[in-house]
Amino acid sequence: MAGGIKVVQDTMINLLTNYPFYGALATSMQVVSAADFPYAAVKAGMPPVLYVNPDSLQGLRAPERLGVFIHELLHLILLHFGRQSGRDQKLWNIACDLAVNQLVLRGGEKNVTLPCDAITVHSLEKDLGIDLPRNAGAEVYYDILDKHLPRLKITVVNNQIKVELNVNGEKREYTASQILEGDDSNLDKELMKGYLNKLIEQAKQVGSMPGHLEVVLKDLYAPPQVDWRRVLRRFLAGRGKMLNQQTWLKESRRFEGFPGRSKRVGMTALLAIDTSGSISDNDLQVFLNEIRAVSKITGTKVWVTQCDVEPTAPIELKRFVKNPRFTGRGGTDFRPVFKMADEMHVPLVIYLTDGYGTAPEIVHQRVLWVLTKDHRVPADYGTSVVLGVS
Known part of the structure; x- marks a missing residue:
């Protein structure tokens, strides 16, 4: 022996x-x-x-x-x-x-x-x-x-x-x-x-x-060839907090002539855009158009941050799409984005990336990795889809 x-x-x-x-x-x-x-x-x-x-x-x-x-x-x-x-x-x-x-x-x-x-x-x-x-x-x-x-x-x-x-x-x-x-x-x-x-x-x-x-x-080991738009819609359609909002589109049931109340499900998501240079301006614009349309339908509030090594301060999607500009263009570290999501108490993270970077061992959010054509899957958690497959 x-x-x-x-x-x-x-x-x-x-x-x-x-x-x-x-x-x-x-x-x-x-x-x-x-x-x-x-x-x-x-x-x-x-x-x-x-x-x-x-x-x-x-x-x-x-x-x-x-x-x-x-x-x-x-x-x-x-x-x-x-x-x-x-x-x-x-x-x-x-x-x-x-x-x-x-x-x-x-x-x-x-x-x-x-x-x-x-x-x-x-x-x-x-x-x-x-x-x-x-x-x-x-x-x-x-x-x-x-x-x-x-x-x-x-x-x-x-x-x-x-x-x-x-x-x-x-x-x-x-x-x-x-x-x-x-x-x-x-x-x-x-x-x-x-x-x-x-x-x-x-x-x-x-x-x-x-x-x-x-x-x-x-x-x-390639991610399944599924329509990324369909996955995105399903990802943002989960149940969030029930929001009560005043609306003049209908009258109050209790008080004649006063605005009524509307109820809708509101989700909050953090969209992180990898600025290391792998995402073309055209791909970014296609993705932003889709996520803006989906967020309107689902009532999701989307915050946007850009990240290579350190993330930028998050801004609302509707502000970002008016003038989407990249900052950074260095290496990629995914961990600071998830730390930001923890601090914001955001339940959903969408990461637009080529997947080449350091991911955290454990996360506390549901994650959607939207990957470019030449990519690697960055982590064994979350859902991965390839941008452009439809």
């Missing part, structure tokens, strides 16, 4: 030294020794858990151990635990391994490989005698495997999936890992996605993400 533990430690050091992006991801996880798994496994959670079997890992070469660790990390950040959607679990695991193992080997590093019995696109298409697409997602491979299921004998032995098939009377055997969900069957997939996105961004500060992986993750 002592030798096995040293092997795990050496592999972590190797990742941090030579593959710092993956090393940073691995060190953000809880590492647990477990003899129940052939080599390693991951489980979604906050933090995620990386299970390792020190004794079995000791039997692998160093490049294979690196490949096993990267393989498991990829399962996690590719959200395979939350994409099964009713598919057969064993077949889904095999499809995920086909997708992941390509990414492990695609970097072309000489010092990273996989155990010899790991299932790959190249080996499976050769033995099945079919063409398999390269660099596809797990869903694509699942549909193909499902069509050839009668030719595959799939079993689970010691928490490892075994795939057998007959090739001209000769038995071929491959292995695939099992993907674990968190202990909580009601694990919030979107919350977990936001949490992992944050870990990925932190890991990118330590080491560069492989280019081929960045292409895959960009689409996977």
Whole structure:
């Protein structure tokens, strides 16, 4: 066991030294020794858990151990635990391994490989005698495997999936890992996605993400393509304080000839505009026109502040739209805006930004991130929409 533990430690050091992006991801996880798994496994959670079997890992070469660790990390950040959607679990695991193992080997590093019995696109298409697409997602491979299921004998032995098939009377055997969900069957997939996105961004500060992986993750972690105008209207239509106002549009029920009373729901929101330079004047004008129209319909009072590092004093929306001018154009820190919202006791914050900046760990408001086309999601809380998608 002592030798096995040293092997795990050496592999972590190797990742941090030579593959710092993956090393940073691995060190953000809880590492647990477990003899129940052939080599390693991951489980979604906050933090995620990386299970390792020190004794079995000791039997692998160093490049294979690196490949096993990267393989498991990829399962996690590719959200395979939350994409099964009713598919057969064993077949889904095999499809995920086909997708992941390509990414492990695609970097072309000489010092990273996989155990010899790991299932790959190249080996499976050769033995099945079919063409398999390269660099596809797990869903694509699942549909193909499902069509050839009668030719595959799939079993689970010691928490490892075994795939057998007959090739001209000769038995071929491959292995695939099992993907674990968190202990909580009601694990919030979107919350977990936001949490992992944050870990990925932190890991990118330590080491560069492989280019081929960045292409895959960009689409996977992109905010849903929804009409931002519809989301904005829904966001500002929540219940606020009931306002009683005097109006001459109707007569008082109690006193003839006197003004009546009107009741309406009033919300208060703080609109923060990122002035770091990512928002065009045209985008700003389109957004201001929409939020002004929505605020009139919903009775929302909107305060506007501009912020790069420090926010400007808030002014009412109707005053700001008369002469919208940017100030600042420096870096971005989101935290002062939320501090201002706390001091103003504002329940809603709308942030128009590219998302590149420092967000607070915890906020006390409902948050709508309205993001520019080239963006990153700044936090794992709130709702994110992309400006221009309609």
